[in-house]
Amino acid sequence: MTSPTIAQMRHSFVGVADATFAFQGQLQRRLREIDRKALNAQVLVKRHGKVLAGYGVVAQSFREGAQQLQGAAADVQHAVLPLMQGFMQTLRYTHLIEKLSVLPDAVRQKAPGLERAVKQRQQQLLARNEQSRRAGARLSQALARFESVVAELEYVVVNGRIEAALKGDGRAALAQVSSDMDNAVVQVRDLLRTYAEHIEKVLP
Numbered sequence: 001m002t003s004p005t006i007a008q009m010r011h012s013f014v015g016v017a018d019a020t021f022a023f024q025g026q027l028q029r030r031l032r033e034i035d036r037k038a039l040n041a042q043v044l045v046k047r048h049g050k051v052l053a054g055y056g057v058v059a060q061s062f063r064e065g066a067q068q069l070q071g072a073a074a075d076v077q078h079a080v081l082p083l084m085q086g087f088m089q090t091l092r093y094t095h096l097i098e099k100l101s102v103l104p105d106a107v108r109q110k111a112p113g114l115e116r117a118v119k120q121r122q123q124q125l126l127a128r129n130e131q132s133r134r135a136g137a138r139l140s141q142a143l144a145r146f147e148s149v150v151a152e153l154e155y156v157v158v159n160g161r162i163e164a165a166l167k168g169d170g171r172a173a174l175a176q177v178s179s180d181m182d183n184a185v186v187q188v189r190d191l192l193r194t195y196a197e198h199i200e201k202v203l204p
Contacts, residue, residue, distance in 0.1 A: 005098070006091070010091060013088070015202065020195075026191055030191060031073060031188070034065075037181045038066045041062050041177045042056075042062075048173075061159075062160065062181055065149070065156055068153075069146075072149045073146065075142045075146070076142045079135070079139040083132065083136055087132070090129065093121050093124055097121045100118045139203070140200075143196045147192060151189075160181065161179070164177070164178045
């Protein structure tokens with residue numbers, strides 16, 4: 001019968017795997033959308049020439065921010081893999097230790113090597129737990145960096161909306177571009193926070 005410990009670990013692992021898969025899929029769509037909207041802002045500035053010249057800096061910042069988000073997202077994805085591998089190995093070691101530990105005394109007496117095997121697996125489990133802890137710390141750092149990049153882009157978006165409000169004839173077009181970018185960045189921020197909260201609950 002599956003022990004509560006194994007069942008809980010398996011549930012956590014599956015939960016992280018599902019959350020990671022959903023997060024990465026949605027994140028890539030959101031990042032492509034942000035990059036497209038940033039490009040639209042640059043095209044709009046070029047199309048209107050001097051009328052929107054001052055907004056060019058904002059449009060360029062949009063594009064740079066979108067590229068920084070791509071880099072931060074890649075760092076998160078690289079940091080997730082070691083943690084997932086650690087979960088799998090921890091689950092395997094724990095399952096093996098429990099199987100060996102519940103063997104009848106008669107069997108254990110006839111096979112003294114089992115005690116050494118249990119102790120060896122316990123040592124491996126401790127080492128694996130430490131590796132998972134470090135992997136979790138690296139993932140937390142990557143998520144924090146991602147969140148800081150999102151915050152910086154949110155600041156750029158606010159400046160963009162202020163700049164758009166001052167542009168007279170071009171105000172409507174710029175306001176729409178800035179609003180679209182704002183919505184896209186907010187969606188990424190909310191997606192990131194939801195994922196980070198889920199991960200924090202299961203980090204070793």
